[in-house]
Amino acid sequence: MTTASVLGSGDEPIALDSAVSLVAPAAPVRVPTQRRYLMCRPTHFTVRYAINPWMDPSQPVDTERAVAQWTELRDTYERLGHTVELIDPQPDLPDMVFAANAGTVIGGRVLGARFRSTERAPEAEFYRRWFVEHGYRDVIMPTRTNEAEGDLVWTGTVLLAGTGFRTDPAAHAEAQEALGVPVISLQLVDPRYYHLDVALFVLDDRAARPLVAYYPEAFSPGSRRVLQRLFPDAVIATEADAACLGLNAVSDGHHVVLPVEATNLAAQLADRGFDPIPVDISEIRKSGGGPKCCTMELRD
Known part of the structure; x- marks a missing residue:
């Protein structure tokens, strides 16, 4: 076995096994997977009520600017090789652009939404019709308040389910029965992060051990311990990253589409081998949403 030497703190040579590298390990090679998304053009976008x-x-x-930002987001997905399906926007439903809140699809089974606010309640039926008209046979509408991918985040192995501000805790058990996947409940405690998908997102759902990013202060102490146990290698977001809704991001396992302001998070992701794709979603953020809120994943 060959050795090399370096000088120690007292200038004495220290023998090193040649197999030991002083170079930091390279970031893992991340592999993207093609995704299919459902989105809704913000034709009628405005902020005329306050529910967060x-x-x-x-x-x-500026509705025109919101449409331009949304269009760039959609085009970004398509440039990355993903498929984007569209649902028709409806007058008097300005938040219908937030497609993620209207359904959770895993293995072709669909759990619809039941919104807490009366202003958004009619959206659920339009999305239910879209699924039926597009050939989905297992479409279940919840009996409990359930704001879909806003509070239900699929990691590839378990469904993380948020509660505290929107989704009823009883909806977590209903989701497990409807979708047939294990569910882990998480308690949200900061009203700015009223949905789970503005406090946490999945970076890699195809790995043996899923990788997520999250903002710890959005969660109760017990939920933080759960997250630490489940995801010891998680990317931890800063307050600044969370405050620009940087965690309302979409990953295909390699590319991560996130708000342009989340610069520290983007740097962390690059260090982990991901390719951050910044987008400007500032106009749509006036309603409390970002890239993920605009994007429902169709996991057929």
């Missing part, structure tokens, strides 16, 4: 801390009806909203 981000919404202020007194502030002006």
Whole structure:
């Protein structure tokens, strides 16, 4: 066995096994997988009511700019090789753009949504019809308040289920029965992060051990311990990353589409071998949403 030597703190030579490298290990090679998404053009987008801390009806909203930002988001997915399906926007439903809140699809089974706010309640039926009209046979509508992928995050092995502000805790058991996957409940405690998908997202759902990113302060102490146990290698977001809804991101296992302001998070992801794709979603953020809120994944 060959050895090399370096100088120690006292200038004495220290023998090193030649197999030991002083170079930091390279980031893992990340492999993207093609995805299929459902989105809704924000034709009628505005902020005329407040159902979360981000919404202020007194502030002006530029619908044309929101449409342009959404279009760039859709085009980004398509440039990355993903398929984007569209549902028709409906007048008087300005938040219908947030498709992620309207359904959870795993293995071709669909669990629809039941919104907490009366303003958004009609969206659920339009999305249910879309699924039926597009050949989905297992479409189940919940009896409990359930804001779909807003609070139900599929990791590839378990379904993380948020509660605290929107989704009823009893909806977690209903999701397990409807989708046939194990569910782990997580308690949200900061009203700014009213949905699980603005506090946590999945980076890699195809690995033997899923990888996620999250903001610990959005969760109760017990839920933080659960996350630490489940995901010891998680990417931990800063307060600044969370505050621009940087965790409302979409990953295909390699490319991560996230708000342009989440610069520290983007740097962390690059260090882990991911390719951050920043997008400007600032106008749509006035309603408390980002890339993920606009994107329902169709896992057929």
